[in-house]
Amino acid sequence: MFRKVLIANRGEIAVRVMRTLREMDIASVAVFSDADRRSLHVRRADEAVHIGPSPARESYLAIDRILDAARKTGADAIHPGYGFLSENAGFAAACESAGIQFIGPSSDAIRKMGSKTEARKVAVGAGATVVPGTAEGMIDAAEAFRFAGAVGYPVMLKAVAGGGGKGMRRVDRDADFAASFETASSEALAAFGNAEVYVEKLIERPRHIEIQILGDRHGNLIHLGERECSIQRRHQKVIEECPSPVMSIEPSLRERMGQAAVSAAKAAGYFNAGTVEFLVDAGRNFYFLEMNTRLQVEHPVTEMVTGLDLVRLQIEIAAGARLPIGQEQVEWRGSAIECRVYAEDPENGFFPSPGRIAQYAEPSGPGVRIDSGVYAGWTVPLDYDPMLAKLACWAGTRRHAAARLGRALSECAVVGIKSNIAFLAELMKDEEFLAGELDTAFLERYFERRQSINDPHEAIVSEVLKLARKPLALETRASESRWKTMGRAESLR
Amino acid sequence: MSDLVEVEPGVWSVIDGTRVYEVRVVGEQVLVNGQAVEVASRKAAAGSASGPVHVRATMPGKVVRVLVEVGDAVSAGQGVIVVEAMKMQNELKSPRDGRVMQIAAAPHTTVDAGVVLVTIE
Known part of the structure; x- marks a missing residue:
């Protein structure tokens, strides 16, 4: 087993990986940029190495600097987390040739499955159905335009090297195509250094359901069931859950999708943790979408329902261990729902809201798990994703899990910057959500039918503000000799 | 009390x-x-229905595109300028119907939070 592992990431996922490392008695090494000296992942690590300026290009994406940090600290393995270099085949290969174990799949499997167009070929070869689309990425708008006309609108534009909703655009008609193509490709270039975009026919009202797979280096590959991630804003997930509500309508779907995911992964010679994403249409047909060759943000819901620690399994697999369980030993118990707490303003198009967190409170109690990367007094930097924490709740049934998540959100506070906490709490009471009628346009519709919450607390607020905004008077009283105040209090006894 | x-x-x-x-x-x-x-x-501070209103940068970022010209009529909710911040391109919208009075930002320039980008009357 490894003695020391470097985490080539930051924020909540770095903290999450360190938690497992400590449980396994493995030392952890954090890396950090200028913006992150005060970040929680640095505070929680055993060792920490500064790797460069704030822009990710010069720090968290700088392969040489991360490998230098690993050499300097004598780390035997690197966990890439998600995002940044986690799906970079060049990074995995550089680790391989530096003799440092990359905790993830082989660089070869990342190369195959990390490119969306290549992954589609592999999946189709393994028998999966895909949504009609261009097999190759395009940089020529005219060529893409012809294809869109041929498969029929609406179509989706996606960055070949993409992820996280960046470089993605829906196009409904000819007239909008050119402008959308330009935006998608410039966003793709800015985010991933590759302007190539591909075109895909859009499936209306699809559910986004993904299968967690896990394989060892000895050819054993299993699936750990699904996660439904249909609730998204700007194509980025907001709420994820296991099981998917659709499984109560059609229980055989889990096994069929699981088998399709395992076959695709096997065809790529895949090992370690990975996720195969599918779209599921109203007729419950499923289409292979892409594969994420890494740990997912939303892995906690799978952990809560299966009782497994995916990070621990990743580390054991990377160290050469066999899977400790077979497919028939995987059990799914109860229901888990996760929401992502973002520094953003849901009342203003989910615009990011970085800044200083003046007040912070974490929920706890039965069935609650919070994976956070922040603390009170910390300033959310401008340079990275605005996700602050993930809050996940487990309970025996989906309704109970939703009620529990709503309760946990009511205990949760991030003040000083805008957050989506109150908005998420509101969703946990929404009848359509509770009925499990989900698809990727859920939030768009939600905003159309949303009732504005009126504010019945005016009297209380004005009373509090009267006191809170009187800092001078309070100051004077407090600065009066404390000994005198205490003496007075004592004499009253 | x-x-x-x-x-x-x-x-x-x-x-x-x-x-x-x-x-x-x-x-x-x-x-x-x-x-x-x-x-x-x-x-x-949110302002009333008449008089000029400002579309401001809500956080530091870079102007990607200006979608209107001075003198254009705009309707409430119409996008007027695209600002990139935290790797996201965000279209800032006119808060109400009106006419573009002034555009205070050029494409590819960086802007600070709170800066007035477009004024609508």
């Missing part, structure tokens, strides 16, 4: 009759039981 106690800096425990509330105050931001509430001074 309610029973008000500041239990942590900026966190007030309120007992109104027997009802318990928690009020958090940070600058202009006020939350009652986790729910943001509009404070009077902010309502006033």
Whole structure:
């Protein structure tokens, strides 16, 4: 087993990986940029190495600097987390040739499955159905335009090297195509250094359901069931859950999708943790979408329902261990729902809201798990994703899990910057959500039918503000000799 | 009169009759039981239906595109300028119907939070 592992990431996922490392008695090494000296992942690590300026290009994406940090600290393995270099085949290969174990799949499997167009070929070869689309990425708008006309609108534009909703655009008609193509490709270039975009026919009202797979280096590959991630804003997930509500309508779907995911992964010679994403249409047909060759943000819901620690399994697999369980030993118990707490303003198009967190409170109690990367007094930097924490709740049934998540959100506070906490709490009471009628346009519709919450607390607020905004008077009283105040209090006894 | 106690800096425990509330105050931001509430001074600042209104940068970023020209008629909710911040391109919208009076930002320039980008009258 490894003695020391470097985490080539930051924020909540770095903290999450360190938690497992400590449980396994493995030392952890954090890396950090200028913006992150005060970040929680640095505070929680055993060792920490500064790797460069704030822009990710010069720090968290700088392969040489991360490998230098690993050499300097004598780390035997690197966990890439998600995002940044986690799906970079060049990074995995550089680790391989530096003799440092990359905790993830082989660089070869990342190369195959990390490119969306290549992954589609592999999946189709393994028998999966895909949504009609261009097999190759395009940089020529005219060529893409012809294809869109041929498969029929609406179509989706996606960055070949993409992820996280960046470089993605829906196009409904000819007239909008050119402008959308330009935006998608410039966003793709800015985010991933590759302007190539591909075109895909859009499936209306699809559910986004993904299968967690896990394989060892000895050819054993299993699936750990699904996660439904249909609730998204700007194509980025907001709420994820296991099981998917659709499984109560059609229980055989889990096994069929699981088998399709395992076959695709096997065809790529895949090992370690990975996720195969599918779209599921109203007729419950499923289409292979892409594969994420890494740990997912939303892995906690799978952990809560299966009782497994995916990070621990990743580390054991990377160290050469066999899977400790077979497919028939995987059990799914109860229901888990996760929401992502973002520094953003849901009342203003989910615009990011970085800044200083003046007040912070974490929920706890039965069935609650919070994976956070922040603390009170910390300033959310401008340079990275605005996700602050993930809050996940487990309970025996989906309704109970939703009620529990709503309760946990009511205990949760991030003040000083805008957050989506109150908005998420509101969703946990929404009848359509509770009925499990989900698809990727859920939030768009939600905003159309949303009732504005009126504010019945005016009297209380004005009373509090009267006191809170009187800092001078309070100051004077407090600065009066404390000994005198205490003496007075004592004499009253 | 309610029973008000500041239990942590900026966190007030309120007992109104027997009802318990928690009020958090940070600058202009006020939350009652986790729910943001509009404070009077902010309502006033939001502006009325007439007179010029400003579309401001809500955070530091870079102007990607300007979608309107001076003199253009715009409707409420129409995108007027695209700003990239935190790797996201965000289209800022006109808060109401009107005419573009001034554009104070050029493409590819960086802007600070709070800076007026477009003025609409």
